[in-house]
Amino acid sequence: DIQMTQSPSSLPASLGERVTISCRASQGNSKNLNWYQQKPDGTIKPLIYYTSNLQSGVPSRFSGSGSGTDYSLTISSLEPEDFAMYYCQQDASFPWTFGGGTKLELK
């Protein structure tokens, strides 16, 4: 199985700040990397697919990049609704696997 490692596990940040979350795969996965947001009420929303493509309705302050084994999610200017958990997920090789999550919290 491909192991996904996210860092940091916790990220204190301020409104308006630019933040980046990293995700490393245990083996190269050809950009088959997706990002999800989970709110405190448990609701999960897809953000980005295939490394850098925004899902419909996702604000343009979110962006994704990467290749090979290293990927990242960047939020250019934090809004109040962005404080949540973020997960990366690979779908290059079954079984699909998720990173351990990054908690983005208000500093």
Place this chain on the structure above:
Amino acid sequence: QIQLVQSGPEMKKPGESLKISCKASGYIFTDYAMQWVKQAPGKGLQYMGWINTQTGKPTYADDFKERFVFSLETSASTAYLQINNLKNEDTATYFCARDGSSSPFDYWGQGVMVTVSS
């Protein structure tokens, strides 16, 4: 609009069984596979597997091959997750998610909290 609505919370004893549902609306049910994901309390997301909504064939991740059963009621656009011989470690929230054209989890249910305790 596309929605996945899951059944309500469950409290069970070890050894019992349960079946939770995921009702889809807003799209043709058989056009997209259904995925299942487990989230233990305070933990991350764990992939359980998927079911082909055209053939009914399930595919399970290794940790979920023994007591877990995916099934369908196509006429009701509903997918089911059954867990047999419940154990304390099955305590978790279980999500269904549609396998979309852009990503394998493009729409999510709200999750079902399952508590297993004697």
